[in-house]
Amino acid sequence: MNRNLIIGTVLTLVFITLAAVSFIWTPADIETLDIPNKLQSSNTTNLFGTDHFGRDILSMIMMGARTSIAVALVAVGVGMALGIPLGLLAAARHGSLLDELIMRGNDLVFAFPSLVIAILITAVFGASAVNAIIAIGIFNIPVFARLTRGAALPLWERDFILAARVCGKSAARISVEHILPNITNLMIVQGTIQFSLGILAEAALSYIGLGAQPPTASWGRMLADAQTLVSIAPHTALVPGFAILLMVLGLNLMGDGLRDWLDPRLRVVRT
Amino acid sequence: MIRYALGRLTSLIISLVVASIVIFAVIEVIPGDPAAFMLGVNARPDTIAALRAEMGLDQPLITRYLDWVTGLLRCDFGQSWTYKTPVAELINDRIWVSLPLAIYALILSTLIAFPAGIYAASRRGGAGDVTIMSATQLGVAIPNFWFAMILVLIFAINLRWFSAGGFPGWDNPLQAIKSLTLPAIALALPQAAILARVMRSSLLDMLGEDFIRTARAKGLSRRQALWKHAVRNALIPVLTIIGLQFSFLLAGGIIIEQVFFLPGLGRLIFQSISARDLIVVESVVMLLVFTVIIVNFLVDLAYAAVDPRLRTKA
Numbered sequence: 001m002n003r004n005l006i007i008g009t010v011l012t013l014v015f016i017t018l019a020a021v022s023f024i025w026t027p028a029d030i031e032t033l034d035i036p037n038k039l040q041s042s043n044t045t046n047l048f049g050t051d052h053f054g055r056d057i058l059s060m061i062m063m064g065a066r067t068s069i070a071v072a073l074v075a076v077g078v079g080m081a082l083g084i085p086l087g088l089l090a091a092a093r094h095g096s097l098l099d100e101l102i103m104r105g106n107d108l109v110f111a112f113p114s115l116v117i118a119i120l121i122t123a124v125f126g127a128s129a130v131n132a133i134i135a136i137g138i139f140n141i142p143v144f145a146r147l148t149r150g151a152a153l154p155l156w157e158r159d160f161i162l163a164a165r166v167c168g169k170s171a172a173r174i175s176v177e178h179i180l181p182n183i184t185n186l187m188i189v190q191g192t193i194q195f196s197l198g199i200l201a202e203a204a205l206s207y208i209g210l211g212a213q214p215p216t217a218s219w220g221r222m223l224a225d226a227q228t229l230v231s232i233a234p235h236t237a238l239v240p241g242f243a244i245l246l247m248v249l250g251l252n253l254m255g256d257g258l259r260d261w262l263d264p265r266l267r268v269v270r271t
Numbered sequence: 272m273i274r275y276a277l278g279r280l281t282s283l284i285i286s287l288v289v290a291s292i293v294i295f296a297v298i299e300v301i302p303g304d305p306a307a308f309m310l311g312v313n314a315r316p317d318t319i320a321a322l323r324a325e326m327g328l329d330q331p332l333i334t335r336y337l338d339w340v341t342g343l344l345r346c347d348f349g350q351s352w353t354y355k356t357p358v359a360e361l362i363n364d365r366i367w368v369s370l371p372l373a374i375y376a377l378i379l380s381t382l383i384a385f386p387a388g389i390y391a392a393s394r395r396g397g398a399g400d401v402t403i404m405s406a407t408q409l410g411v412a413i414p415n416f417w418f419a420m421i422l423v424l425i426f427a428i429n430l431r432w433f434s435a436g437g438f439p440g441w442d443n444p445l446q447a448i449k450s451l452t453l454p455a456i457a458l459a460l461p462q463a464a465i466l467a468r469v470m471r472s473s474l475l476d477m478l479g480e481d482f483i484r485t486a487r488a489k490g491l492s493r494r495q496a497l498w499k500h501a502v503r504n505a506l507i508p509v510l511t512i513i514g515l516q517f518s519f520l521l522a523g524g525i526i527i528e529q530v531f532f533l534p535g536l537g538r539l540i541f542q543s544i545s546a547r548d549l550i551v552v553e554s555v556v557m558l559l560v561f562t563v564i565i566v567n568f569l570v571d572l573a574y575a576a577v578d579p580r581l582r583t584k585a
Contacts (some may be wrong), residue, residue: 104282111286113522114562120556123544124297189449196412203414204526210542227530230420231428241417248412 005257011250015243017075020095021066028056031215039233048239051222052229057236060188061200061243063217067129068247071212072198076191078142084187086141087148092171094153103149106142114139115204122210129212136201140194147190151183185262189255196251219244276576283568287418290560291343295336295369298553311547315532323354326550353546361539368438368535369528371456372518380466380516381461387463388470393497396474398509403467406514410464415523419457425451429567436532454531458523462516473505480504514570518563 017218027047035055041049048057090102118135125131154173155161164174205211214221219240226236306322323329327338342349346356357365393404427435433453462533477483478501486496525537532538536555543551 044473103283108286108289111560111564111567112290113559115519115522115525116556116559119525119540120294120552122551123540134423174411182356200412200414204416206574207414208529209528217337223414227420230424234424237417237420237424241414241421244414244417245409245412248414249408252408252412 002257002260003213004253005261008212008250008255010255011256015065015247015250016069018062019069021061022059022066026056026059026060026062027169030055030059039229039236041233046182049233051236052233057222058221060217060263061219064219064240064243064250066221067206067212067216067218068202068244071129071133071202072137072195075140075198075201076137076194078133078137079144079194080191082186083141083144083146084130084148084180086145087150088175089151090145090149090177091152091156091179094156099149106145109139109142112139114201118201118205119208119210122205127210128139129216129218132202132205132211135205136198141196143194144187144190147186148183151186152179155179155182155246183190185258187246189259189262192251192255192258196248196255199244199248199251204253272575279568279571279575281565286559286564291340291557291566292336294553294557294560295339326352343554343557349550351543351551353543353548354551358551361551362536363556364560365534365536365539367441368451368533369521369524369537371447371537372454372524372527372533374519375448375451375455376458376520376524377464377517378512379455380463380520381513383459383463384466384470388467389474389497389502391467391471392474392478400471404471407468409463410461413461413466415457415461416526416530419454419462419527422453422457423530436530438533440534451530451533454524454527454533457530458520458527461483462519464514466509466516470509471504474501474507477501477505486530494583496561505543507574510577511570511574514573517566521559521562 014168028045032055034050037050037054038049038052040046040054042050046056046058048061051057051060086102090099093099114136117138118132121135121138122131124130156179161174161178164178169177202218203220203223206218207224209221209224212218213221223237223242226233226240230237293385306326306328307451310319310322327335332340339349346359348362350356352357354361381397387403387407391400394400423435426432428542438450443449474497480501483496483501486500487493491499524535525540527533528535528537529541536559540552540555543549543555
């Protein structure tokens with residue numbers, strides 16, 4: 001095990017635990033407003049203080065972790081569910097018109113500035129967590145398609161695939177039974193990285209008011225609320241910001257660590 | 272080279288056409304009636320009908336699309352519903368904030384990333400390398416709008432070196448640049464972190480190449496080999512990333528403009544979204560997408576000009 005992997009996994013687990021615990025318990029109810037108690041700094045009842053409505057910031061962070069993780073995870077799921085089959089198909093039909101179409105389609109999606117399109121989608125269809133997922137997920141599809149194709153192509157040249165073909169297996173069966181298991185590690189690593197990018201994108205979308213809507217707590221929304229309060233109550237901006245930073249950092253470190261751990265060739269280079 | 276350029280030009284045109292169709296479709300077709308959408312739920316049917324006629328929505332879809340695209344080509348984006356002025360004028364007012372901001376951030380990001388990446392690669396595994404790489408891990412993980420808020424808190428509210436937001440206009444260029452400085456830093460830092468990592472790994476790849484060993488065998492010092500041979504060649508992948516970053520910076524500016532209350536394209540988009548002024552949203556989005564696609568195209572060409580191998584591959 002390497003250091004990046006340990007630190008990254010611990011950080012990620014902390015946030016996943018916070019999100020999971022929020023389903024059964026939070027230090028305070030975030031849907032009750034307590035205006036007299038607003039903008040308190042850290043104290044015994046409110047570990048991270050309270051916001052402009054007197055809501056407990058730790059509880060908001062826990063509920064926000066849930067939103068962030070849900071949106072980013074589903075967006076990664078969308079990207080994998082559509083991108084990996086497309087990539088496998090392109091690799092299996094390498095050089096065909098289908099391959100060309102899939103790859104040019106990918107290039108086209110890549111050419112769009114993702115944030116602008118996410119804004120367009122949420123502006124037209126309305127701001128919500130589901131539309132944020134769609135907006136972020138669309139841009140995960142070409143990432144996974146391209147990566148899958150790139151990793152699958154050299155595998156198709158290998159002897160064990162030839163053996164499978166000699167046995168009469170179809171391209172589809174070979175893709176699922178032989179190619180897919182061999183590229184799983186790569187997908188897990190990329191999944192972690194897209195997960196962290198998803199967290200950042202969700203935060204950005206909800207910061208500009210196009211992500212999850214109140215009363216659903218989200219870190220980006222908390223930062224938007226904190227913007228005008230930053231001079232009188234800096235903790236309202238610092239706490240959610242650090243939550244995003246640490247969660248993203250954790251996922252990135254975990255991704256780097258996993259890559260080194262799962263890829264024996266890199267390990268040889270390192271030692 | 273000419274064949275390669277023509278090939279890229281064809282895919283550029285296809286990209287632009289598909290992009291325009293997608294944006295047109297999203298805005299005009301999917302959400303139902305744009306006129307009803309713009310006027311809100313309480314609009315009277317005759318008001319909606321009047322607006323539909325004014326917007327040309329009673330025309331067939333294909334006519335509307337062609338009108339819109341030919342308008343775009345003539346820089347005629349149509350008339351804004353809320354501002355009652357041509358959209359082109361609105362864009363022209365705002366672009367002189369957004370474009371300089373993106374360029375400023377790109378310059379800062381390159382100025383930070385190049386020395387950091389080169390230094391880290393030349394001290395591979397050393398304390399300097401580890402420090403820079405840890406810093407880039409943080410830089411990649413920081414949400415830029417939050418970093419912007421922290422910059423405001425420190426440099427505008429506490430130290431009072433900069434204003435917390437707003438833009439004085441280009442009449443006084445020094446003041447204008449000063450007011451774009453914090454936003455540019457906030458935009459540039461995460462991009463600089465990515466660029467420094469790319470620079471470092473590209474340089475490390477180069478340092479392992481045979482021609483570096485040859486250069487060293489010829490008697491060049493490590494430093495000379497690094498600067499004369501490795502850095503030049505390592506710049507090729509870095510160039511692509513810089514091209515891509517320009518689009519990130521232009522699009523990312525949309526959010527940073529919100530933090531600093533800058534009257535750029537980003538604020539225009541949001542004001543138009545809340546005013547349901549779809550023509551403006553559509554035009555600004557199209558403009559940003561066009562810019563990004565064209566910049567990517569230019570980067571591809573520059574890339575091929577620098578690295579002849581790519582022309583044959585394509």
